Amino acid sequence: MRYMVLLAAVLSQVGHTEELATKNLNQLLGQIVTMRAHFDQHTLDAKNKPLQQLAGEMQVKRPGYFRWETQQPFNQLIVANGQTVWIYDPDLQQATKQKLDKQVGNTPALLLSGDSKKIAASFNVSQEKTTNKQQRVFILQPKDKEAVFDTLRVSFIGKQLNSMQLKDALGQRTDIFFSQVAVNGKISDSVFQFTPPKDVDVIDE
Secondary structure, eight states: OHHHHHHHHHHHHHHHHHHHHHHHHHHHHHTOSEEEEEEEEEEEOTTOOEEEEEEEEEEEETTTEEEEEEEESSOEEEEEESSEEEEEEGGGTEEEEEEOOSSSOSSHHHHHHSOGGGHHHHEEEEEEOOSOTTEEEEEEEESSTTOSOSEEEEEEETTEEEEEEEEOTTOOEEEEEEEEEEESOOOOGGGGOOOOOTTSEEEEO
């Protein structure tokens, strides 16, 4: 009987902790209406061997608008206008068109641009303890078994997003660091529009 009471208390505390973590994350993300930043992206294998390094610029506007443009070492553009996501590879002369999932979704860009109130529907959320009082770190685990990552680590310094870390089932890790961050400035909707060039192959998914 005592064991059952203790177990119920532990489960209740876990639920409360997850609810509080989700509330704290929603509060931080909810303050980001627009965001511009430079990003540096590093991918490592399960043995921490570097696989790829990328850099570029990103812009986000809630709800459902984002532009993620890789500039080095190759060009790639991912852009969404609230309804459609385009992935454009100039070197391959190819553009892929997809319907935007209006849920928070399985990608960091959708997490930033989506409805923060839907996070609990898509992720189990916990909050790490940190020694830096200004830093807040959240761990998100997708509820969708087909998600492209197992865990997503989101880090804030104060109210500003400063990094993300994705890990997949094979142990591969991708670290994304943000710099030159500007929040809640004006961004035109035209930034999130894309028309494929005439000589580009279009794949409609």
